[in-house]
Amino acid sequence: MxxxxxxxxxxxxxxxxxxxxxxxxxxxxxxxxxxxxxxxxxxxxxxxxxxxxxxxxxxxxxxxxxxxxxxxxxxxxxxxxxxxxxxxxxxxxxxxxxxxxxxxxxxxxxxxxxxxxxxxxxxxxxxxxxxxxxxxxxxxxxxxxxxxxxxxxxxxxxxxxxxxxxxxxxxFREPLLETVPPPPAASLPPQVLLPRLTLAPDAIATLARRIEGRRGVILAGAEPLPPEPLVKLAEALNWPIIADPLSGLRFGPHDRERVIARADLFLRGSVPPADIVLRFGAFPVSKAVGQWQARAAERIVVSADSRWPDPGRDAAMMIHADPALLAESLAESVTRQAAPDWLHSWQAAERRSAALAERFSAPESDLFRAAIETLPEGALLFVGNSMMVRDLDDFSGTSDKSLTIMCNRGLSGIDGNVSTFFGAVASGRFPAALALVGDLTFLHDLGGLAAGQSLSATIGLLDNGGGGIFDYLPQQTLPEFIPGWLTPQRADIAAATAVWGHIYRPTESGRFASSLASSLACPGVDVLHLAIDRAGSAARHRAVWAASSSSEETSA
CATH class of the missing domain: 3.40.50.970 (Thiamin diphosphate (ThDP)-binding fold, Pyr/PP domains)
Known part of the structure; x- marks a missing residue:
């Protein structure tokens, strides 16, 4: 029965x-x-x-x-x-x-x-x-x-x-347990084939005529995008590519001559608007980039699906197409380039901002540089929200090393970051994995440390004593700032780490590269705890932003 x-x-x-x-x-x-x-x-x-x-x-x-x-x-x-x-x-x-x-x-x-x-x-x-x-x-x-x-x-x-x-x-009705083993499934699901969207040839030709020969910019937004097709299109147009840190265009063996990684720094200044901005993917992390692109004479957005990623509601054209297919087709159709001085001005601004970031080096800048230099080819770098992803934007630069950059940027929350990181690590697709998160992001997901059992990965905990991002927001002037927004926590990070059998390693900025290298060479999960001087960091951030955005330093 x-x-x-x-x-x-x-x-x-x-x-x-x-x-x-x-x-x-x-x-x-x-x-x-x-x-x-x-x-x-x-x-x-x-x-x-x-x-x-x-x-x-x-x-x-x-x-x-x-x-x-x-x-x-x-x-x-x-x-x-x-x-x-x-x-x-x-x-x-x-x-x-x-x-x-x-x-x-x-x-x-x-x-x-x-x-x-x-x-x-x-x-x-x-x-x-x-x-x-x-x-x-x-x-x-x-x-x-x-x-x-x-x-x-x-x-x-x-x-x-x-x-x-x-x-x-x-x-399910009770009882919930079977009395005999269930029979094997007898039905096979149908095979499903999914499309890749692109435009008709006449639409490609019309779009190519619309964008070619103008002083334009490709904006690679905050989601993984195909580097080679976008680089090929930028070469055909002689445009720079503003590469969001989550776009995947900053790292890898592709040609990065036209890739701009420090736009958040110099676009805070009075940079003249472009004739046209062609954005692929999600809106960028950088507020400065978002505000600058809104001043362009024309904005065209490419969305790979049915979403309408236009928070400014000012796009002149919304194209629903596969980014790789569209970029490749456009590159083959373009016949005129922008004047050489346009690209050269962007490359000069990029070099100046890189030098200024080095001169006014914030502690986070040194840490990101050490992380990128130490991680092996093909590694995962997960970054938390708030200041982490913004510091990645300002200080990562570019490299021919292939790295996967990951961040929960859909809703930009600090919840679940540790758990998400360990889920990505569990895929087995990365030879090494590092998460760089702030203290509140880490503490918000302490339960996520359970997910790291049986895995090998490193968490870099940059502890600036609370919600450091609010140091740069108007709430910083309020008398209630510390208890209401900064919210420094009294937590025993070492004890919390040990609950799930992980290794706690306090370290310093100058030793982070060697600590990370040692951690990556050993199995298990290490938490590298670094104390950040919040006031000193904020002063350094403001100095590099001010220097990069000054009119005499900016000419893109």
Whole structure:
């Protein structure tokens, strides 16, 4: 006799096998009772790598890191009730950053809804604004042939036409355990082929005539972009490329002659506007770059999907196309270049700002330089939000070393950064990994240290005694500044690190490179704790910004 537990097991197995057959390779599970059929189906599947993490918030950001590193959908599994709500910050980041997550939320059956049953609320619409799609299954039944097709559809929905999270709400009746092993899934999902968008040849030709011969700039925004096609287009137009630190254009073997990495420094000054700015990808990290590009006579934005990345609402044209295909086609169609002095002025401003950054060296500048020089080819450099990503913008420079730069820049939160970093590390795609985060970012995600068990990575904790970014904002003048915004914490970093068996290593700026090299050579997770003089750092930042933006120093 087939029990309800047997139906649950067969139902979950059919769903999970369909997802695996459709290309999903990883699952992140938080323990719970109602999700037992889903957890068992994941843990027992031969083609899934599963990780169990106690804290649902940690698990969700960890899955986000896996999705960022691999570019493939990742399964999340949790039980019903408040467990689901703990996913929300990571789901919101996945939505904004267009990361593919498959949210499998176990639930009570319909007869236990809206009647005061334990651990039960309406979780079907919890993530609705952030989802690409939501599916609620019926309780397990014998007719499960259609779940493979649903699984393929869900995997597709996480990737196209706009990548992001999809939820499948899965109610289960008790009993939750099977009495016999579930049968193997009998149905195969359909194969799904996804398109790459580009423009018709006549539209390419018209666009080429519109942009060629003008004093323009390619703005490579805050998301990974294809270096070679954009460099090829810049060469055809003789334009500079303002490369956001998250664009992927600052590091690698491609031609970086036209790559501008210090625009945030010199565009704070009175740099004349461009005739045209051609932006690929998300809006840049730099406020100065964003404000300068808004003064251009014309702005054209290229979006790879259906999103409308135009916060200024001032784009003259929005192009939905694959950045690589569009850049390659335009490069072949362009026939006229900008005057040579245009590019030369940008390259001169870049050199001046590099020299000024060296002269007024902030402690963070030295740390980023040491990190980039010490990390091996192909390594991961994860940076926190607030000042970390901005210091990366100002001080990273460029290098022929291939590095993957990662940051949770979708919503720019300090939550879940440690968990995301460890998720990316767990992908196994990087020979070494370093996260540079501030003290509040680290403390905000202390639970994420649990996700680092069994991994090898280094966390560089730059401790400036609170929210240092507020030193540069109007709140700094308030009498309530320290308790209300700076919020310095009294925390024992060494003890917190030891909870999960990691190694705590206090270090100094001048020894950071050697400490990092030693850490990278050893297995396990090290936390390199560096104290930063916040006041001294702020003074150095202001000095380099003022010098770079002065009219006599800026002529791009």
């Amino acid at each position: 087939t029990t309800q537990g047997d139906l649950n097991a067969a139902w979950a197995t059919a769903l999970i096998d369909g997802l695996a057959q459709a290309g999903v390779g990883r699952a992140v599970i938080s323990p719970g009772s109602r999700s037992t059929p889903l957890a068992l189906a994941c843990l027992r599947h031969p083609n899934l790598v599963s990780r169990v993490l106690l804290d649902e918030r940690v698990a969700a950001f960890y899955a986000l890191g896996l999705a960022r590193a691999e570019g493939r959908p990742v399964i999340l599994v949790c039980t019903s009730g408040s467990a689901v709500a703990n996913w929300y910050p990571a789901v919101a980041e996945a939505d904004a950053a267009r990361m593919p997550l498959i949210l499998l939320t176990a639930d009570r059956p319909p007869e236990l809804q809206d009647c005061g049953a334990n651990q039960t609320f309406d979780q079907r619409a919890l993530f609705a604004p952030q989802l690409r799609a939501a599916h609620t299954l019926p309780p397990a039944e014998s007719g499960r042939y259609w779940l493979a097709a649903l699984a393929a559809r869900v995997v597709s929905q996480t990737q196209w036409p706009l990548a992001g999270p999809v939820q499948i709400n899965v109610p």
